[in-house]
Amino acid sequence: MAEAAILCRDLRKYFADVKAVDGLDLTVERGECFGLLGPNGAGKTTTIEVLEGLTAPDSGEVRVLGMTWKENERELRERMGVSLQETQLADKLTVYETVRLFRSFYRNGPDPDALLHELSLDEKRNARVGKLSGGQKQRLAVACALVGDPDILFLDEPTTGLDPQSRLQLWEVVAQFRQQKGGTVLLTTHYMEEAERLCDRVAIVDHGHLIALGTPAELIARLETRNIVEFTSEPPLPASACANLPGCHGVARHGEAWQLRVDSLADAVPRVIDIIEQNGAKLVTLSTHEATLEDLFVSLTGRELRDT
Amino acid sequence: MTPSKIGPPIIELARARTKEFLRETEAIFWVFGFPLLLALVLGFAFRDKAPDKVPVGVAAGPTAQQRLAALQKSDALQPRIVTDGDDALRHGRISLLVSGGPELVYAYDKTRPDALTARSAVDDALQRAAGRRDPLVPAQTFVREQGARYIDFLLPGLLGMNLMGTGMWGTGFVIVNARMKKLLKRFIATPMRKRDYVLSHFLSRVVFLVLEVGVLVAFGWLVFGVRVNGSVLTLALLCVVGGFAFSGLGLLTASRARTIEAASGLMNLIMMPMWLCSGVFFSYDRFPEAVKPLIKALPLTILNDALRGVMNDAMTLAQIAPKMLWLAVWGVATFLVGVKIFRWQ
Numbered sequence: 001m002a003e004a005a006i007l008c009r010d011l012r013k014y015f016a017d018v019k020a021v022d023g024l025d026l027t028v029e030r031g032e033c034f035g036l037l038g039p040n041g042a043g044k045t046t047t048i049e050v051l052e053g054l055t056a057p058d059s060g061e062v063r064v065l066g067m068t069w070k071e072n073e074r075e076l077r078e079r080m081g082v083s084l085q086e087t088q089l090a091d092k093l094t095v096y097e098t099v100r101l102f103r104s105f106y107r108n109g110p111d112p113d114a115l116l117h118e119l120s121l122d123e124k125r126n127a128r129v130g131k132l133s134g135g136q137k138q139r140l141a142v143a144c145a146l147v148g149d150p151d152i153l154f155l156d157e158p159t160t161g162l163d164p165q166s167r168l169q170l171w172e173v174v175a176q177f178r179q180q181k182g183g184t185v186l187l188t189t190h191y192m193e194e195a196e197r198l199c200d201r202v203a204i205v206d207h208g209h210l211i212a213l214g215t216p217a218e219l220i221a222r223l224e225t226r227n228i229v230e231f232t233s234e235p236p237l238p239a240s241a242c243a244n245l246p247g248c249h250g251v252a253r254h255g256e257a258w259q260l261r262v263d264s265l266a267d268a269v270p271r272v273i274d275i276i277e278q279n280g281a282k283l284v285t286l287s288t289h290e291a292t293l294e295d296l297f298v299s300l301t302g303r304e305l306r307d308t
Numbered sequence: 309m310t311p312s313k314i315g316p317p318i319i320e321l322a323r324a325r326t327k328e329f330l331r332e333t334e335a336i337f338w339v340f341g342f343p344l345l346l347a348l349v350l351g352f353a354f355r356d357k358a359p360d361k362v363p364v365g366v367a368a369g370p371t372a373q374q375r376l377a378a379l380q381k382s383d384a385l386q387p388r389i390v391t392d393g394d395d396a397l398r399h400g401r402i403s404l405l406v407s408g409g410p411e412l413v414y415a416y417d418k419t420r421p422d423a424l425t426a427r428s429a430v431d432d433a434l435q436r437a438a439g440r441r442d443p444l445v446p447a448q449t450f451v452r453e454q455g456a457r458y459i460d461f462l463l464p465g466l467l468g469m470n471l472m473g474t475g476m477w478g479t480g481f482v483i484v485n486a487r488m489k490k491l492l493k494r495f496i497a498t499p500m501r502k503r504d505y506v507l508s509h510f511l512s513r514v515v516f517l518v519l520e521v522g523v524l525v526a527f528g529w530l531v532f533g534v535r536v537n538g539s540v541l542t543l544a545l546l547c548v549v550g551g552f553a554f555s556g557l558g559l560l561t562a563s564r565a566r567t568i569e570a571a572s573g574l575m576n577l578i579m580m581p582m583w584l585c586s587g588v589f590f591s592y593d594r595f596p597e598a599v600k601p602l603i604k605a606l607p608l609t610i611l612n613d614a615l616r617g618v619m620n621d622a623m624t625l626a627q628i629a630p631k632m633l634w635l636a637v638w639g640v641a642t643f644l645v646g647v648k649i650f651r652w653q
Contacts, residue, residue, distance in 0.1 A: 052497055054653065077499040084497065088489040092331040093324055104320035105498040112314075128331075148498065 135166025475554025
């Protein structure tokens with residue numbers, strides 16, 4: 001069997017003021033879609049850029065498709081497609097001209113027009129890049145990643161800042177790449193939902209360390225409880241109000257909002273309402289959901305994903 | 309539009325670069341509009357005209373009318389009768405004052421060229437009116453050398469300045485911009501060869517060169533009658549080599565800068581001395597001998613001298629070859645160093 005698509009051992013990259021990657025081990029199998037998840041500043045981008053051969057690590061071993069950046073850079077570049085965070089393509093070129101330019105860099109690859117059709121960009125073929133919407137720009141960035149017919153695709157926060165519909169369209173593109181070509185995908189995101197929908201396996205990183213690794217389902221199962229109750233009240237409850245709630249495994253407060261991890265919604269919800277009444281307060285909002293990777297992240301780090 | 313066959317990266321990069329440029333309205337103005345405007349304004353400001361008549365005064369008195377009539381016959385003079393002669397002289401309203409009763413008195417500042425002209429013209433006019441007969445009457449030929457006017461001097465200088473400006477901005481600005489937008493980083497994540505990227509800038513410059521040189525030379529010819537006295541082919545080759553030298557300098561300037569501001573400062577620092585010293589608007593012969601070797605080593609000086617050589621003095625390719633060689637050295641050296649220290653991300 002071929003060597004893993006990505007293999008990295010004890011990867012370290014320190015910048016002057018921060019240990020961006022601090023001893024990371026990862027293995028991504030061929031054909032797998034692997035998600036690197038974590039808040040901003042967790043080291044996701046540094047990690048992916050080291051794997052892409054754009055940043056040299058301080059130490060550690062990196063092998064992509066069984067090759068190393070030192071020995072096989074050109075070959076690797078031919079077989080890899082990337083979409084970087086924050087790259088702005090030339091505003092004054094049209095969509096077609098941009099894809100055509102990128103196509104010229106690769107030995108093999110699809111016809112630019114066929115690719116634009118596949119990414120539903122054919123209507124925008126002759127539009128200037130500067131006039132595209134955020135979602136269209138992102139699809140164009142992915143088109144430029146796919147234009148060399150890659151075996152492995154690196155996507156750094158491909159859907160950050162996109163509306164839900166554009167996000168769905170991009171997920172569709174990634175799914176197609178895997179289906180038609182059996183390609184490997186490594187993506188970073190801070191959207192847990194994206195990781196759950198797209199990824200076979202997920203690594204949660206924080207401060208340059210791996211803090212959890214597994215399939216989304218496995219990771220969620222690590223939470224002792226599967227249900228989350230969130231509520232707010234007027235006036236807000238005192239800090240100790242929900243301390244001794246039976247069947248509750250964790251309490252977190254974010255401002256005035258309470259978040260409880262409970263065994264059973266049927267038991268917990270009436271109790272919460274009782275507590276609010278006992279404190280002479282009124283319930284303002286109440287919601288419940290099944291635990292997600294987001295909740296796992298909170299339980300692992302004590303912090304939220306997005307606003308750290 | 310039927311898609312044409314996709315060419316090698318260097319061609320596609322140059323093609324994309326050219327299209328981008330042509331869609332940049334402001335850039336079009338700075339490359340084409342600005343030098344034309346400059347040529348137009350300066351060309352008219354320094355256009356050829358007869359020297360102004362020299363104003364002279366005749367002190368009011370009994371002989372004043374007679375002397376005035378005599379002086380009015382001279383086409384070099386603009387005489388008038390004055391009552392405040394000394395004052396007018398001191399303030400420069402007249403260059404010379406004729407006074408005295410029967411005896412003739414000229415008052416003037418002998419360090420002023422216009423006063424000397426006045427002295428000679430006034431004396432001739434008055435002497436002739438008094439009956440002098442010149443023993444020799446010369447025939448006169450008036451000479452107007454094409455190539456000796458200010459606009460003939462200026463236009464090659466503007467051409468050189470334009471080649472410098474567009475070469476440096478056209479290469480440097482685009483590179484720094486691409487670096488800021490992380491486009492350079494995106495490019496090196498592909499199999500694109502780095503030298504293709506850099507060389508494509510040089511290649512696309514050649515396309516613009518044909519346009520900008522063509523427009524300026526045609527303009528000078530049509531509006532001011534400035535002719536290319538040497539070979540047009542030699543001129544074209546010289547412009548390509550000059551453009552290459554400044555693209556190299558632009559690349560070097562932009563090779564490390566992270567922001568447009570940093571690059572702009574550096575560019576101006578490099579270009580300013582050449583604007584002033586390299587003989588764009590006036591000859592560098594006016595600078596002290598001690599700094600001339602330095603000035604002559606600057607690429608814009610070399611280019612301007614060679615341009616004037618071809619356009620004004622009809623020098624041949626062989627005659628300007630040493631200058632072209634030096635320009636090429638500037639280009640190659642800055643290119644090599646620029647690529648060596650280039651910051652891709």
